[in-house]
Amino acid sequence: MTTPSTVFPTGVSWETAGTSRIPFKVYTDEEVHKQELERFFYKGHWSYVGLEAEIPEPGDFKRTVVGERSVIMVRDAEGGISVVENVCAHRGMRFCRERHGNRKEFVCPYHQWNYTLKGDLQGVPFRRGVKQDGKVNGGMPADFKVEDHGLTQLKVATRGGVVFASFDHEVEPLEDYIGPTILQYFDRLFNGRKLRILGYNRQRIPGNWKLMQENIKDPYHPGLLHTWFVTFGLWRADNKSELKMDAHGRHAAMISTRGQGGKAAQVTQVPSFKESMQLNDPRFLDIVPEPWWNGPTAVMTTLFPSVILQQQVNSVSTRHIQPDGHGSFDFVWTHFAFEDDDDEMLQRRLRQANLFGPAGFVSADDGEVIEFSQEGFEQKPFHRALAELGGRAVDLHTDHMVTETLIRGMYGYWRRVMEEGGGPRGSTPQAGGAEVSQ
């Protein structure tokens, strides 16, 4: 590339009509970031907020976020789930400070404005003033209506015990949003069994939030970066693999079935594979196939923009992407088990959790490479990344892992939403951005 006229260009400029060359500016520009929040997190999309099992009883709540806005997911007295914004209607205070708990109502401590669990304002102190010496002092104006001053209430959808919310009450139904292709993998994991929460891991990754979506849409790296996978034979070049995405290219599933036969040297072309290497304690890889897998040993599902659903052998979790400016996001892991797991399976899931999370044998390095990519973007914002493995077009379905099609697909969607001025509705893969082939 020749020397650019400027190191800090304004605006995002794509080298081609497609999405195989991704400008660094999409990761480094604060204005782009705010527009992404508007268009992907606050309008036309569903965001993950949690699992029903986190709030089993009436009054149970969990504080979380949609995009960068603090919200509270709460189970009301009738057993329904509401999601309300954590900003008091009076002075704008983020009143809920605990991260979880049980309440009969929400009260802002500043002036004791109190709300039902659904977010309706019920009481305002001194609303009708204070009587003193035979006259009424102060109070709210006569036309003040509590109905006009509730907490912002989000639209809520649940499926299989997973809770999603949207600030946009016109958003399409959750099932249409996920789309039939990805919905089958969603339903495979969340098939109606009750979930048991195993706990949380929280990490702050100094990189753009999209990089985490890309990481789980990138089957190129696991056999190369995650040498632990390879060393101990969990990743092999003869793994049977499929990549799928929804019709918009925004959600995806990486589906793989661990290869069993053949001599290891013939099936892995990765130098880090060591056939003779044995774990001192093989229980890390005490994998027991479960009936609901229906074959695949790992399915990593990305739901754009906010969550990753993990099944890696017996370890299952949600990974919530919580952006914080263009250059950082919090990554919250919720590991779970199923109600009908026996103790052995529960222990197995917990032991395999050592592979994942911020210290995991195969996940710690994902956070590291994201940080270093961001560093590269920041110093060279006129440049672009390449995603040309497997060609330059978007293939909605491939039966191998040697392609970056899912990343191209996501940016096809990104370009359609970000460049066409309108909202996300009506976005189809044909409507500009990347070329699509089936």
Add this chain to the structure above:
Amino acid sequence: MSSNAIEMNFADWFELTNLYADYARAVDSGDWDLWPEFFTEDCLYRLVPRENHERGFPLATLSFDSKGMLKDRVYGIRETLFHDPYYQRHVTGAPVVRKVEAVAGNVRWHCEANYAVFRTKLSEVSTVFNVGRYLDVVERTPAGLKFAERICVYDSEMIPNSIIYPI
């Protein structure tokens, strides 16, 4: 001191505090092979967010229940986990002994100590990396004092990207 204070002779106390200081020295040295040797064969080592610990959630950030697993972790640190190189520095408070028991003739001390770990990346300033407390069971073995359990319960709400080396 409270009336149910633990009685300990000076030699035991010296040996115990020496174990804590030596552990900090070892995990900050960069010689990761030293780390598993502080533990018994069927030890328990856990790195747990305070949230999970206090809410009774069984998930840990790392959970190893054998010395073999610690050795596997050492292999991972050295050979497979790609990460930014960094120094770490443990500052460990004096242990408080909560309980003394004898198991099969061996003394076991249940102890607790605060810790702070600082991280220094190359060309960067030093930062607070992970803070919490150790909940330990220390056992006297023929090879000296060893940790039968070391549960690191950390306050740090966010892990700054990743934890690679032993806490």
